[in-house]
Amino acid sequence: MPRPRRTQISVEDTSYYHCCSRVVRRAFLCGDDAYSGKNYDHRRAWVELLLFELEAFFAIDVAAFAVMSNHLHVVLRVDIDSANRWTYREVLEQWHKLFKGDELTQKFAKGELVEAHEVHRLKHSIAIYRSRLCDISWFMRCLNEPIARQANQEDNCTGRFWEGRFKSQALLDEAAVLTCMAYVDLNPIRAQLADTPEQSDHASIQLRIRAALKGEQPKNLLPFIGNERDNQPNGIAFLLSDYLELVDETGRIIRSDKRGAISVNSAKLLTRLNIPHDNWLKLTTEFGKLFHGPVGTLQALTDYCEHLEKRRRHFAASCQHFHSN
Structure with missing residues (x-):
């Protein structure tokens, strides 16, 4: 039985959440639908455009996203402080x-x-x-409902377009956040929709790479702010170049026709995250199978469960992948 959303979201414990929505019927969100013979690639632009419109309205930042054939992923950060200052x-x-x-x-x-x-x-x-305006459920509602209405109108039908509820996962520490972002950014490569991160259309990694080539960061995405945390604006406390390099190398390893390996620089980043190389590959390729609830180290999971008065630590075994042996 699905758990109430209030038992899954606790901004006191973390401001980061991974959300996933899937279509419920055979018609695709995007891409070629072998059943109907239609192509729905244009719907990717619908989702991306609306996602960034909502990011400007809500006190919620988009850290990563990927619009796939029959589902979409977003990694969101709730900005309570901004909402309270309004x-x-x-x-x-x-x-x-x-x-x-x-x-x-x-x-x-x-x-x-x-x-x-x-x-x-x-x-x-x-x-x-x-x-x-700082509620993930309202954000996802404002994202999914207009897309469903527009798709139903295009398909000349009624009824549900999305599954009844979107999946929400609390990302309890920086290792969970960066791992989930990489998992989302690598979705097009794993699904063989793209050969490289820069070719991943309608995904955050492509926007970050294009902006980085100009020495910039995308205005609509939560920025990387480097390793210095004091007196810094809101953002991800890693170097953008380190993250892009790690994602690129991981994507090459995932593809069977490419030679790839974790470089010394990326190895340092994984060491900081306390994630062994083999575990990193498992996490970024099987994240969706390993976790169906909160994600983080065992200690972060324990604290989260205690705060929400959960009796069981679901997926505690999977959380052990965030520890070096």
């Missing part, structure tokens, strides 16, 4: 980009006078909207 008017401005709100919130957003007896109701609505 003024009342800023909260409503963000929310009204997504939904109409009500007459009272519209009046306040326009700068019109609010009656004294309406203030309590206004503050209550703003508190609800602020919470929703």
Whole structure:
């Protein structure tokens, strides 16, 4: 039985989550559908465009994504601090980009006078909207529902397009975050949709590589901020060049027709993550099979379960892959 979302998401323990949505019927999200004979590649652009629109509206950052044939992956970071810094008017401005709100919130957003007896109701609505704007369930709802409606209209049918619930995994430490990002970024290569990371269309790794060639980072993706954490903006505490090199080398190893090996530089990164080479390959190729719940070291998993009062540590054996022997 699916577990309630409140038992899977705890921003007190981690702000990073891996979410995956799959289509429920035989028609594909993207790519060539052998059953219907149609090609749905254009739907990849739908997903990517909407994903970045929502990233600008929500207090949620996109760390990685990959739009596949019948499912999509996103690695998200909840930015509670940004949401809490928004003024009342800023909260409503963000929310009204997504939904109409009500007459009272519209009046306040326009700068019109609010009656004294309406203030309590206004503050209550703003508190609800602020919470929703940093809520992964609302983010995924705003991503999946428009895509489903657009696909149903194109297919001239009704009913579910996605499975009933998206899968959500808490990424409990930096090793889990970087491993999951690499797993997501390598999806097109494992599925033989691309030969190299830079050829992986509608995936975050392609955007990062293209921007890196210009000495930049994609504006719509959570940036890599290097190893210095003090006085740094929000971001992933690794060097972008190290990550791109590690993903490229891992992709070459995964492909049977390419020669590949972990370089000395990438080995240092894995050492920092405390992940043996063999375990890294297993994690980045079998992540979806190994984990169906929270991901991290055994200690991080124990702390997470205790905080949420979970009696069992699910997938504790798989978490042992994050330890050097």
